[in-house]
Amino acid sequence: TQLLEQSPQFLSIQEGENLTVYCNSSSVFSSLQWYRQEPGEGPVLLVTVVTGGEVKKLKRLTFQFGDARKDSSLHITAAQPGDTGLYLCAGRRPGGTSYGKLTFGQGTILTVHP
Amino acid sequence: GAGVSQSPSNKVTEKGKDVELRCDPISGHTALYWYRQRLGQGLEFLIYFQGNSAPDKSGLPSDRFSAERTGESVSTLTIQRTQQEDSAVYLCASSPGGANTIYFGEGSWLTVV
Incomplete structure (x- = not known):
């Protein structure tokens, strides 16, 4: 059972287009993180959202945490080839004693063509 | 080094053999995690260490x-x-105790043939 459903699984777009990746669950998370992973490397943290309804912006990336803290989205404006990679959402369940015990979505492979 | 270091980076082994994968966390990080990532999948949590x-x-x-x-x-x-x-990539991560951010290594790619 996948606790975090990420969609779409694959996304292939042209440079300059906008895109949104979704991360949905029926479970509540105390926080949700987004990571980017390139081939042969480990995931790198992009952002952490904690409060329901929270919106965070990181240059051309906008992250939103749902009001009920069950879902999140990542929106990229004017995508560039350098944005190509695997994007992963990861949630921390309430009451956990370990900050690093995360439940990951299956990932979205983004390819931005020049 | 400054980051999490894992070895070997690649390992091919025969079915039935034992393998050992090593992780050197960032110096001073008390928390250490192992995750597994199968091809085309997200990461699965394996184990968490606090200290030893x-x-x-x-x-x-x-x-x-x-x-x-x-x-x-x-x-x-x-x-x-x-x-x-x-067969999967085994990723190690570490963090200072109580911190929100964990830092991943590059992983050990294990192939069992």
Whole structure:
């Protein structure tokens, strides 16, 4: 059972287009993180959202945490080839004693063509 | 080095053999995690260390998997009698205690043939 459903699984777009990746669950998370992973490397943290309804912006990336803290989205404006990679959402369940015990979505492979 | 270091980076082993994967966390990080990533999948939590103790081993898939940590530093993940379904990238991560950010290594790619 996948606790975090990420969609779409694959996304292939042209440079300059906008895109949104979704991360949905029926479970509540105390926080949700987004990571980017390139081939042969480990995931790198992009952002952490904690409060329901929270919106965070990181240059051309906008992250939103749902009001009920069950879902999140990542929106990229004017995508560039350098944005190509695997994007992963990861949630921390309430009451956990370990900050690093995360439940990951299956990932979205983004390819931005020049 | 400044980051989490894992070895070997690639390992091909025959079914039934034992393998050991090593993780050197960032110096001073008290928390250490092992995750598994199968091809095209997200990461699965395996085990968490705080210091040398493992308060959460809930993600270890079977008794063929074990891990230890010594000196509040290096950790070893051991897989006994490897099976083809063990083929995956094994990622180690570390963080300062209580911190929100964990730092991943580049992973050890295990292929069981």
